[in-house]
Amino acid sequence: MEKIRLSKLMSEQGLCSRREADRYIELGWVFVDGVQISELGTKIYPTQKIKLNRAAQSQQTSLVTIILNKPIGYVSGQPEPGYRPAVVLIKPENQFIHPRSTKRFQPVHLKNLAPAGRLDIDSQGLLILTQDGRIAKQLIGAESEIEKEYLVRVEGALPKDKLALLNHGLSLDGKALKPAQVSWQNQNQLRFILREGKKRQIRRMCELVNLKVTGLKRVRIGNIGLRDLPEGKWRYLQDGENF
Secondary structure (H helix, E strand, C coil): CCCEEHHHHHHHCCCCCHHHHHHHHHCCCEEECCEEECCCCCEECCCCCEEECHHHHHHHHCCCEEEEEECCCEECCCCCCCCEEHHHHCCHHHECCCCCCCCCCCHHHHCCCEECCCCCCCCEEEEEEECCHHHHHHHHCCCCCCCEEEEEEEECCCCHHHHHHHHCCCEECCEECCCCEEEEEECCEEEEEECCCCCCHHHHHHHHCCCEEEEEEEEEECCEECCCCCCCCEEECCCCCCC
16 A cells, blocks of 8 residues: 555545645644654555644634625636736625624635635626635535536527537537536526536537527535525625535
């Protein structure tokens, strides 16, 4: 059995992100089979037991995850010239107070807050931003199977054979897409449920069947939906909620 870098194994086991793992190791917060590990680059066997101390566990519980209803015109990730990143909307006056919410905005909640997935500048709806590497991995890791649901306004004809192709049979960038669930919501709107997130995937899928997308809104990621969250507002992921 081959040894694996400790930080990589911690990430694979969902304990934290690799960056967080390196920091916890430097701080002496990681124990392997009861032995404290503080040297970066340490390798262990996959069968060995990894445990975080209380300081690391406490820090993890203080990490926030934010649910934002992103309007059109904001980029989800790094700012581009002339455009604003969605994170600028995370401020006290935009907080939507959930009935069970006990958290209130603090500037520290913006530190290392990053989008877990993209939502194009010309798309709107549910965007997740998180400080927690475990949640980021769950949502956008290579093995993620979490559903993402979209309502998509389209123009053009869509015969049954083309609708079948949207569900399964299309390829992008030379690689077959995973099966999707695509159905008519009303006469000019489709509902897409995907288990992957290639760049501009839905728009490109529609182009392949000669449809033009005129509006795209993400309404759900896993178990978390927009529900009554107004456009431009945000709330914290509550205790007990999960994707």
